[in-house]
Amino acid sequence: GQNIDQPTEMTATEGAIVQINCTYQTSGFNGLFWYQQHAGEAPTFLSYNVLDGLEEKGRFSSFLSRSKGYSYLLLKELQMKDSASYLCAVTNDYKLSFGAGTTVTVRA
Amino acid sequence: NAGVTQTPKFRVLKTGQSMTLLCAQDMNHEYMYWYRQDPGMGLRLIHYSVGEGTTAKGEVPDGYNVSRLKKQNFLLGLESAAPSQTSVYFCASSYSPGRDQPQHFGDGTRLSIL
Numbered sequence: 001g002q003n004i005d006q007p008t009e010m011t012a013t014e015g016a017i018v019q020i021n022c023t024y025q026t027s028g029f030n031g032l033f034w035y036q037q038h039a040g041e042a043p044t045f046l047s048y049n050v051l052d053g054l055e056e057k058g059r060f061s062s063f064l065s066r067s068k069g070y071s072y073l074l075l076k077e078l079q080m081k082d083s084a085s086y087l088c089a090v091t092n093d094y095k096l097s098f099g100a101g102t103t104v105t106v107r108a
Numbered sequence: 109n110a111g112v113t114q115t116p117k118f119r120v121l122k123t124g125q126s127m128t129l130l131c132a133q134d135m136n137h138e139y140m141y142w143y144r145q146d147p148g149m150g151l152r153l154i155h156y157s158v159g160e161g162t163t164a165k166g167e168v169p170d171g172y173n174v175s176r177l178k179k180q181n182f183l184l185g186l187e188s189a190a191p192s193q194t195s196v197y198f199c200a201s202s203y204s205p206g207r208d209q210p211q212h213f214g215d216g217t218r219l220s221i222l
Contacts, residue, residue: 045210
């Protein structure tokens with residue numbers, strides 16, 4: 001079975017840093033994706049981790065520890081437009097299993 | 109630069125009615141997927157296809173059927189709609205077996221069953 005957990009909601013101030021954790025217990029693992037989804041819109045790709053360690057992409061970074069079944073997405077220098085849901089997804093072959101998503105609200 | 113296009117965007121059905129949701133992609137992707145998204149539950153895979161003429165069941169296939177007669181199109185059918193199928197439906201496609209190729213999503217179909 002697939003069990004992917006992430007916090008439901010987080011709130012942070014503009015310009016701050018927020019870390020969204022994701023823990024997983026899955027029957028197979030090829031890699032882990034993070035997607036961003038604004039309200040009423042489609043999910044869009046943010047990052048992909050297959051090896052342990054940190055992947056940095058501008059203001060966004062994603063970390064993976066396969067032995068711990070753990071990942072986090074780090075959002076730096078928060079902007080109002082970063083208010084969205086962030087979805088953690090584990091890939092097993094060509095199928096994705098998603099967590100329920102974390103809604104991040106950025107306050108001025 | 110269309111990407112993944114879903115039609116219709118909104119639909120209201122009565123219980124027992126049937127309908128088909130259409131997904132079209134112009135990226136020549138082999139792999140296509142149908143998900144449903146419900147509050148607090150995340151995206152759940154309904155059916156998927158690994159190429160033209162193939163389909164397979166996902167996590168929540170009951171009450172749905174699919175067809176992939178052409179590589180660029182993936183159809184999701186509801187034969188007899190039920191209120192439990194009220195949801196937002198997303199179609200997605202990817203180039204290769206998902207390992208490092210992200211799925212590209214359409215804008216969704218918001219379906220209400222009364």
